[in-house]
Amino acid sequence: MDSDYGKLLDKLDTGKYKVTRQREAILQVLCDHKDEHMSAEEIYDRVRELYPDIGLATIYRTLDILTDLHILHRMDFGDGRARYELVQDKPHHHHHLICLRCGSISEVKDDLLYQLEETVDREHGFLVVDHRLQFLGYCANCRDFDS
Amino acid sequence: MDSDYGKLLDKLDTGKYKVTRQREAILQVLCDHKDEHMSAEEIYDRVRELYPDIGLATIYRTLDILTDLHILHRMDFGDGRARYELVQDKPHHHHHLICLRCGSISEVKDDLLYQLEETVDREHGFLVVDHRLQFLGYCANCRDFDS
DNA sequence: ATATCTATTGAGAAAGATTATCATTGCTGA
DNA sequence: TCAGCAATGATAATCTTTCTCAATAGATAT
Ligand SMILES: [Mn+2]
Ligand SMILES: [Mn+2]
Ligand SMILES: [Zn+2]
Ligand SMILES: [Zn+2]
Numbered sequence: 001m002d003s004d005y006g007k008l009l010d011k012l013d014t015g016k017y018k019v020t021r022q023r024e025a026i027l028q029v030l031c032d033h034k035d036e037h038m039s040a041e042e043i044y045d046r047v048r049e050l051y052p053d054i055g056l057a058t059i060y061r062t063l064d065i066l067t068d069l070h071i072l073h074r075m076d077f078g079d080g081r082a083r084y085e086l087v088q089d090k091p092h093h094h095h096h097l098i099c100l101r102c103g104s105i106s107e108v109k110d111d112l113l114y115q116l117e118e119t120v121d122r123e124h125g126f127l128v129v130d131h132r133l134q135f136l137g138y139c140a141n142c143r144d145f146d147s
Numbered sequence: 148m149d150s151d152y153g154k155l156l157d158k159l160d161t162g163k164y165k166v167t168r169q170r171e172a173i174l175q176v177l178c179d180h181k182d183e184h185m186s187a188e189e190i191y192d193r194v195r196e197l198y199p200d201i202g203l204a205t206i207y208r209t210l211d212i213l214t215d216l217h218i219l220h221r222m223d224f225g226d227g228r229a230r231y232e233l234v235q236d237k238p239h240h241h242h243h244l245i246c247l248r249c250g251s252i253s254e255v256k257d258d259l260l261y262q263l264e265e266t267v268d269r270e271h272g273f274l275v276v277d278h279r280l281q282f283l284g285y286c287a288n289c290r291d292f293d294s
Numbered sequence: 295a296t297a298t299c300t301a302t303t304g305a306g307a308a309a310g311a312t313t314a315t316c317a318t319t320g321c322t323g324a
Numbered sequence: 325t326c327a328g329c330a331a332t333g334a335t336a337a338t339c340t341t342t343c344t345c346a347a348t349a350g351a352t353a354t
Contacts, residue, residue: 018301018350040341055304060341076223080312081340097273106271112263117282120255125287126244132281135264140272165321167331187311202333207312227341228311 005031008086011071025051026062030072030086037075037083037096037105077105077134095133101142108135152178155233158218172198173209177219177233184222184230184243184252224252224281242280248289255282 008027013019029046030038038046044059063084066072072084073093087093095108117128137143155174160166176193177185185193191206210231213219220240222230234240242255264275284290 020302020349022303053304057305057342058303061302076225078223097267097271097275099273100276106273108267108271110266112266116259119257119259120244120282124244124253124255125290126246126253126282126284127290128282128284129247130283132279132283134279135267135273135275136277136279137273137275143272143274165330167320169332200333204313204334205332208331 004034004086008071011069012066014069017065017069022047022051022054022058023062023065025054026059026066030066030084034086037077037085039081039083041081043084075132092130093132095135097135097137097139099139099142100136101138101145104139104141106139151181151233155218158216159213161216164212164216169194169198169201169205170209170212172201173206173213177213177231181233184224184232186228186230188228190231222279239277240279242282244282244284244286246286246289247283248285248292251286251288253286 005028008031009019009024012023012027017023025047026043028050029043033046036042040056040059040063043063044054044056047054047059063072063074067074067084070087073087075083075085075096077083077096077098089109092111092113094111097106097108099105113131113133117131120126120128138145152175155178156166156171159170159174164170172194173190175197176190180193183189187203187206187210190210191201191203194201194206210219210221214221214231217234219231220234222232222243224230224243224245236256239258239260241258244253244255246252260278260280264278267273267275285292
């Protein structure tokens with residue numbers, strides 16, 4: 001929705017960074033594809049529909065800035081490239097379900113790790129500030145196939 | 148210990164793959180550094196002490212084979228290269244604590260995800276076969292520093 | 295409006311990890 | 325001894341990401 005695009009613009013427009021047409025186009029694409037986990041290349045292809053002459057380096061630079069500002073979250077699903085999504089939960093991130101057959105990525109919004117994080121603190125003296133949790137397996141569509 | 152090295156040799160010697168001196172040297176290094184999470188390059192450097200003329204491609208090829216045989220587990224800690232460790236737990240893997248200050252990686256052997264995996268199955272119809280869980284934060288040595 | 299200053303940009307080179315290619319080597323078994 | 329084939333090492337190629345640098349755009353001061 002456009003309201004979210006406005007909020008993101010505000011987050012970017014902190015004085016530290018300029019709001020350029022390239023950065024606007026990138027934010028627009030991220031808003032228009034909220035539920036995907038796009039790679040830099042995929043974002044690049046979609047931004048070029050709005051701003052055909054943008055350079056790939058600008059995509060990478062902007063993704064870095066948005067990640068620093070905690071507007072974006074950078075992830076690794078093991079396919080050899082970083083993937084990004086808008087930060088919508090706090091302070092910790094949601095979990096991902098990766099289907100080993102069709103490659104689909106779905107989400108688990110519930111955290112449910114409080115108990116485990118307490119254990120980690122109590123037994124290892126480790127202060128947890130974030131986590132990355134992925135489940136590998138078979139999605140509802142794929143679990144009944146054999147291969 | 149050497150007993151473990153013998154077991155690994157047996158796992159490799161299934162008829163599908165030959166037990167070569169290069170592969171023996173790689174297994175030896177993996178046994179001698181069980182508790183580390185070495186990269187291919189780090190393994191390469193250590194194997195060359197035992198077998199100086201080995202090629203880097205052989206390292207990569209062998210790590211692939213050992214991973215296919217479930218002797219090794221390939222991991223990504225977000226530092227731009229794959230890291231490996233001997234598989235010692237089953238069926239799921241243990242968790243890792245990554246210190247954001249000193250970079251140390253420690254382990255949590257307890258699984259404690261059964262409940263969450265049940266939830267994932269019940270509410271998302273997703274059949275879990277493995278997981279990857281990393282906690283980011285500050286280790287016992289680093290949690291009391293400010294920066 | 296003009297000059298000035300600086301952040302941003304695009305193109306392309308470079309880096310770094312991993313994979314592919316290919317000729318050579320070393321076993322194994324007839 | 326020879327044929328067949330897996331394994332190897334050197335090196336090229338690939339792929340994503342970062343770096344470099346000259347050109348540009350936008351803001352500010354004059
Ligand atoms: Mn997500
Ligand atoms: Mn480990
Ligand atoms: Zn699926
Ligand atoms: Zn630490």
